[in-house]
Amino acid sequence: MKTVDLRSDTVTQPTPAMRAAMMAAPLGDDVFGDDPTVNALQDHIATITGKQAALFMPSGTQSNLCGILAHCQRGDEYIVGQNAHTYRFEGGGAAVFGSVQPQPLVQDVAGRMALADIAAAIKPDDMHFARTRLLCLENTWNGNVMPDGYLHEATQLARDHGLATHLDGARVFNAAVASAAPGQGAMARVREIANHFDSLSVCFSKGLGAPVGSALCGSRELIERARRLRKMAGGGLRQAGFLAAAAHHALDHHVDRLAADHGLATRLADGLKDVNGLKVRSAQTNIVFVDVATGRGPALLEFLSQNGVLATGLIGLRFVTHLDVDAAGIDHALTTIRRFFAELPAVPPAGAAAGSAVY
Structure with a gap:
């Protein structure tokens, strides 16, 4: 892919x-x-x-x-x-x-x-x-x-x-x-x-x-x-x-189609809401921010990159949809993120533990 x-x-x-x-x-x-x-x-x-x-x-x-x-x-x-x-x-x-x-x-x-x-x-x-x-x-x-x-x-x-x-x-x-x-x-x-x-x-x-x-x-x-x-x-x-x-x-030609980007961002945010260890800050448009519990953000970014998904982590994990992303790409990102957490020991929800590191 x-x-x-x-x-x-x-x-x-x-x-x-x-x-x-x-x-x-x-x-x-x-x-x-x-x-x-x-x-x-x-x-x-x-x-x-x-x-x-x-x-x-x-x-x-x-x-x-x-x-x-x-x-x-x-x-x-x-x-x-x-x-x-x-x-x-x-x-x-x-x-x-x-x-x-x-x-x-x-x-x-x-x-x-x-x-x-x-x-x-x-x-x-x-x-x-x-x-x-x-x-x-x-x-x-x-x-x-x-x-x-x-x-x-x-x-x-x-x-x-x-x-x-x-x-x-x-x-x-x-x-x-x-x-x-x-x-x-x-x-x-x-x-x-x-x-x-x-x-x-x-x-x-x-x-x-x-x-x-x-x-x-x-x-x-x-x-x-x-x-x-x-x-x-x-x-x-x-x-x-x-x-x-x-x-x-x-x-x-590209203004009205922004609604499709917004829909894909919602698809991503909704698909991450039940992942233990993540806190999703849903957006109204094409950007989704995700807080990662217990300092695992850098490892998640690396795992994503190794599996063909690129994101940024400057101010928490950020995912941005655009005209070169489709539903299959979003589903691949969701599957990859879920696989990362499935292979780790259980973690508390992002921000739940006192003093827990976010990203």
């Missing part, structure tokens, strides 16, 4: 139809602004998100970086969750490259910072403090959809204090597919989520299956500032239409 790669939805390969779209793309020089395929993609994603403009970026990290730096100046700060991607997993770029200070706050299990904590973190206009300029949120959060009520309350609080707002929407299409009202459609739901924010970053290279790329969406003025920042960060591309065509194809 072929390897079942559940490490991330970034491992997808372009489909034959996507490859054909890439090869057929008309090209220009995007630094001069004359690549027609890039321009068409930017117009398309700006329309979808309801923003005035958008800018194609090589990566989500660069898109978030340019977004934060377009909102903030040296000596400013942004409020962000302690475990948020824009703070914890992007190399400290805003601080390193922009001298923009992060103000991380504790989050609950749903990824929410308490509104009172956000309000308390906003600094007075005093020379002793960094200037608080921006609130950053994330959707989805660990595979779950951030509730609309919270998005509204948090961004309204920010606006009431004169702050701008930015969404790390790397998997916002997953959030939209999972939470769209009956008959609403994913694109309308994406716009509804985006309306809470002044800017958002959207990934094409995760669940949508493009090989490269993200977009920063916002006002024309913000995008023009970000364009300069992108050039400074080495993100000015030439005949980028090859990559933009893949992203455009993904928007046109």
Whole structure:
């Protein structure tokens, strides 16, 4: 059986139809602004998100970086969750490259910072403090959809204090597919989520299956500032239409099918719930986190790899479904995990014993 790669939805390969779209793309020089395929993609994603403009970026990290730096100046700060991607997993770029200070706050299990904590973190206009300029949120959060009520309350609080707002929407299409009202459609739901924010970053290279790329969406003025920042960060591309065509194809053909990924994640989570030694944190979209009792996480990862299943263990075991995974692959992963535990002495449920190690 072929390897079942559940490490991330970034491992997808372009489909034959996507490859054909890439090869057929008309090209220009995007630094001069004359690549027609890039321009068409930017117009398309700006329309979808309801923003005035958008800018194609090589990566989500660069898109978030340019977004934060377009909102903030040296000596400013942004409020962000302690475990948020824009703070914890992007190399400290805003601080390193922009001298923009992060103000991380504790989050609950749903990824929410308490509104009172956000309000308390906003600094007075005093020379002793960094200037608080921006609130950053994330959707989805660990595979779950951030509730609309919270998005509204948090961004309204920010606006009431004169702050701008930015969404790390790397998997916002997953959030939209999972939470769209009956008959609403994913694109309308994406716009509804985006309306809470002044800017958002959207990934094409995760669940949508493009090989490269993200977009920063916002006002024309913000995008023009970000364009300069992108050039400074080495993100000015030439005949980028090859990559933009893949992203455009993904928007046109790979959004609704995200529901299939969500279904496979549910299949995996449900199949693991009765495995002694595991605690499954079920997700609403395409990511499943699993806590492993008694420190056996590394051994399980190794066993999975030896038997053709790949996962990650940075923050507990994480399994991510995507367009290159099917039901047979999920069933193989389930069988392999069950076999690992069947060959071990009995263990207490994950997190049940006092002081037991998780992963």
